[in-house]
Amino acid sequence: MSHRVGAALEPQGVTLQETLERVDITEEMGADSQWLIQMPGQWESGTVLAALAARTERITLGSAILPLYSRPPVAMASTALTLGELSGGRFVLGLGLGHRDVGEWMVGAGAAPPAVPGMREYLEIVLAAIQKGEADHDGKWFGGHVFYPPTQERHSDLPVYVGTFGPRMLELAGEVADGVILWMCTPSYVRDVVMPALRRGFARRTDGRYPGGAGFEVAALICAAVTPEVEADQTRFGEYLSAYVRVPTYRRLFEASGFGAQIRAGRPDEEMIRGLSAIGGPAESHARMAAYAAEGVTQMLICPAGSAFLDRGRYLDTVRAALA
Template sequence: MRVSIICPAMARDPRDMVPFAELVRDGHAQRLWQGQSLSVETHQLFAHLAGSGFRIPVGTSVVLMPLRHPLEAAVQARSLARLTGNSMVLGLGPATPEFVAALHGEPYPSPRDACVRYVEEVRRLLRAGEPDPRDDDVPAAVTLPAFGHPGVEIGLGVLRPVLARAAGRVADVAISWMTPPGYVRDVLVPALGKGAAEAGRPVPRLVTVVHAALAGPDRNPYRLAFTGAGAHLSAPHYTDMLRRAGLRVHPAQPNLGARALVDSGTFLHGTAAEVAEGLAAYGRAGVDEVVLNLAGVAAEHGYEAAARDLAEILAATAGS
């Protein structure tokens, strides 16, 4: 199982993310991920790092579909692959119905169908220079010019079985957040397999973002979990997933949700060896790549503390 890291915040200054890029550059982590940023935009952050000498594997986990046309998504993704010199992962997500409606006037009639269409269109656009496989009676679509790059894997954010099954049908990568290992094993992995079988294609590899922190005398794990995951714990689609996984959570009570994350081991906390042991459970559940998220530590104790924690945890995973 690969071990990667995620930028622990929306960057206000790209230089703040250099300690995390260094961990990937120096071979301690496989890839640097970032979610949708409304501060320094995610693709531009990675381009800045590449221009600063950090030509490392990167991935988005996830950027939101309603913010950009599939053509723009394809251009951004292949540009990053070219700039970094590495295959990049374009992880996509449909956003909430309220967010989609605020931008487009109405929500997607079916988030699942919207995801499938979007992923298929991005894939078509990335096949630049290849013949359009659609029927001759379909009007010609916009295409991109041929452009050499190391490759783009298209990912889809999945929390629940409907989108996991859709990812199995069309995506290269499925990306989950805060999904407990047992839920991954019993719900997401079977749904991915079912979708892939229906489409007659390989099962996408599974990437899971995991909140973690090292224990310390000045660290309250419940506070760290709330600080790092409170926004997601207030979101109905996340709390629905966690309830399906057996946790007692409610979007109106993110503080209690934070306790549930810690008490269930979904938020990993302890020594570096204990965190590494918790990560290993994801590999046994069928995860191909775990992504360490030290958002709570970064918010409470700063980026340097988060980078130190990551270095210790990564060393422990390498030795386990």
């Protein structure tokens, strides 16, 4: 297998205890990684990841993603370093802008800065704190001043991934980060947009890491379900997808992925549902992962959809099929 397989959980709709137990089983099944998705109104994933660090032994733990509006950059770095220490170096910090409306209205975090310049400043502080043990930055949108004493253990090689799919943010990730986390991207979008943008970023790196992109991780969240109720679960996923069709950033993504007619109609159809998911049997899961791997994705993060999200048996069948 040329790629690694992990699982992603959105801790909403199932109990916290169920979430913890599912991760235990996912580790036992041999998954490479377990990622937690964070949205308001859910369990705070940093705290849940700390619990998982204490109860797991091997599996890599990641955030997919922690939004910038959830904490200042120094606090984000401290969260990551703490989770890195608690897990024995098994944590990956996945961070991203999050949704502007959620941050400004739902969370009340204030007006968001311009996307790419703001993220560049934020990453500068986070990466300095993690990699060098100190940060001293006064920027236009973010500032941070911190020093970690030599007596405090740090994981200076803790990976930082950027959750994004926009070309300019992908370039920034290729320039300064350790990986990217993709969401709702088709294999053709990875080929035509993601990889060219990352290569432009690789060409601007100045830290000597990932020459030509070697070792840089490209992780894709894949909505999947191994289910006997294929049609019903495709309908459920279509309803879930309908919310994204109304969001401007996702509308641009979907149009660039060849779903312009569906965007103009204001609703996903069967073609779009099939193009953005792997719902059916193990064969659908394997075919979808192979398509992503062919275009440069190195980590497949299985995100159970439809009935596979709520039903533990189908959840485990979905993850197990991806690992087979």
